[in-house]
Amino acid sequence: MKTRYTYGGDEHVYVEMDEEMSLDAFFKSLSMSEAVKAADIPGVREICPANASFQVRFDPDVTAPDDMMEQIKQLESQAEKAEKRLTTRIIEVPVYYQDPWTHETLMRFRERHQDPSGSDLDYAARINGYDSAEAFIEAHHSQPWFVSMVGFVSGLPFLYQLVERDKQLQVPKYLRPRTDTPKQTVGYGGCFSCIYSVRGAGGYQMFGITPMTIYDPRQETSYLKDFMVFFRPGDIVKWKPIDRAEYDRILKEVEAGTWAPRIAEVEFDLDAFNADMDGTNAKLMEALNDA
Amino acid sequence: MTLEIVKPGLATSVQDLGRPGYFHLGIPEGGAMDRYALRAANLLVGNPEDAACLEAVFMGPEIRIGADCILAVTGGEMPIKLDGEPQATWESFAAKAGQVLSFGFLTGGARIYIAVSGGVATEPDLGSRSTYPIGALGGIDGRPVQPGDVLPIGAPNGAKPGWSVPEELRRGPGSPAELRVLPGLYWDRLTEASQAAFFDDTWTVASEADRMGYRFKGGRAMEFVDREQPFGAGSDPSNIVDGCYSYGSIQVPGGTEPIVLHRDAVSGGGYFTLGAVISADMDLIGQLQPNMPVRFVKVDMSEALLARTERRQMLAQLRQSLAA
DSSP: OOOEEEEETTTEEEEESOSSOOHHHHHHHHHHHHHHHHHTOTTEEEEEEOSSEEEEEEOTTTSOHHHHHHHHHTTHHHHHHSOOEEEEEEEEEEEEETOHHHHHHHHHTGGGSSOTTSOHHHHHHHHTTOSSHHHHHHHHHHSOEEEEEEETTTTEEEEEESSOGGGOOOBOOOSSOBSOOOTTEEEEEBTEEEEOSSSSOBOSEEEEEOOOOOBOTTOOSGGGSSOSBOOOTTOEEEEEEOOHHHHHHHHHHHHHTOOOOEEEEEEEEHHHHHHOHHHHHHHHHHGGGGO | OEEEEEEOOSSOEEEOSOOTTOGGGTOOOOOOSSHHHHHHHHHHTTOOTTOBEEEEESSOOEEEEOSSEEEEEEEEEOOEEETTEEEOTTBOEEEOTTOEEEEOOOOEEEEEEEEETTOBOOOOBTTBOOOBGGGTBSTBTTBOOOTTOEEEBOOOOOOOTTOBOOGGGOOOOOSSEEEEEEEOTTGGGBOHHHHHHHHHSOEEEEEEESSSEEEEESSOOOOBOOOOOOTTSOSSTTEEEEEEOOTTEEEOGGGTSOEEEOTTOOSEEEEOEEEEEOGGGHHHHTTOOTTOEEEEEEOOHHHHHHHHHHHHHHHHHHHHHTOO
């Protein structure tokens, strides 16, 4: 990993931990952005952590850009030494794969896709070496995911799967972005899964849909009373495949305010994970049994 | 006191100085595209500088005035009519209950700011009244105004008609408009020839120009330094591992048409950015219309900071001239 520091105009310092995605880069980015927050440097207005980078927005009239960058650089060694350990939560997110709504949408934008002859899932399965869409879906939900970034629009989570590099699923984005994506579509682009928080434009492949509201500006959803955005970087997600009947049932309960996701508090230790991925993941997912 | 929207114009929305602090969750700062013009409009009608106004783009709304008040319109140049009587821009004027405010065709700039003494008093979301339609925040139900909307207005504040912003303190784009850019971020992804071409070419504003970002066309396509794409970045040479976007940052999907992200920016994504328009020139972008010619001018950090200081001094002069 080689850290790169640069400016985004006169109000942003941009720090890239690594050009490529990895859990190491994500952890370093998260702990460095935490260190910047804790350092309480005058003039810092906002800190945005991302997958393998982070950005600091600041007021150059309070702290000059060179000073700001220097003070951030000095926090790097501290972040490197920090324990790669996180107290976080694992959340079970129900997904109705191969649902009719994303299917209707992907058919509508077929000419913008690499392979107009099949569905997004058929294409993703084939290029990742799976025999069927079902086998690919199994790979998508059998191991948990890290929320490595929240953003784009309205609390959209980017997720990175907790598996070895050679087991990572990879799919390109649409050739040209769609102008429409159903709300709460579970998407995929590059090595990231995502949940579209609101309806709108999008370029990720579409695999399914969740009945779980993740953004509610009116804060009427039972589990979004404290804040309108559900996800935060560092959350761990386990997808749970559901069928149409269960989708309809959960959706109704979400709307009635009687549904809440299963959530458990967990510890994640990157070194322990690297030493035993299957064991660590099994333990993470077991925590949900008591939730 | 209320304002009733008779005709909404193209996309007229309630805006103030925005809601900083939530970009890390994908909720942008938002607020007036031309912040200086909004501040000036508020000062003219005796409001705090950060009060909410109506921002109208390309086409003015038609508004019925609910009670006697003081109004001011700044930003772009658009003939103002009060019950058909012409009024001056950048100047406060009195309106009576029942009168109708309307506008002629835009003659300069792109966006006007309509301030009313007392300020638009719709319900704030996350500390701001700024309308952000994607996230359904601010304004009325998080959307631009519609016919029949009745906007609540705050208590009058003793403003007077006839206050005016001196000519030298009004700012609009020249032609070609010049936007100063600090190279940075993923600038080194471009070949030297493309780095030079970006600043040599004259671009024009494309039709996709809104609060989220402005697209430009007409310059040469860009070439990238060869590399094996990093894991997770995607296969196109303009792709990166999804990262944060800076306000004002310039992305060039596929290397063809640059997009400058503005107040309602998406907070991140997978396209390389070549640098950012400096903070001092962000307001100018809000006054650009499609098809206008634009040059990007390369600056370094000290020039960017000097420009920022000049903008701050101009704002101080504005405050002084309207402090009477």
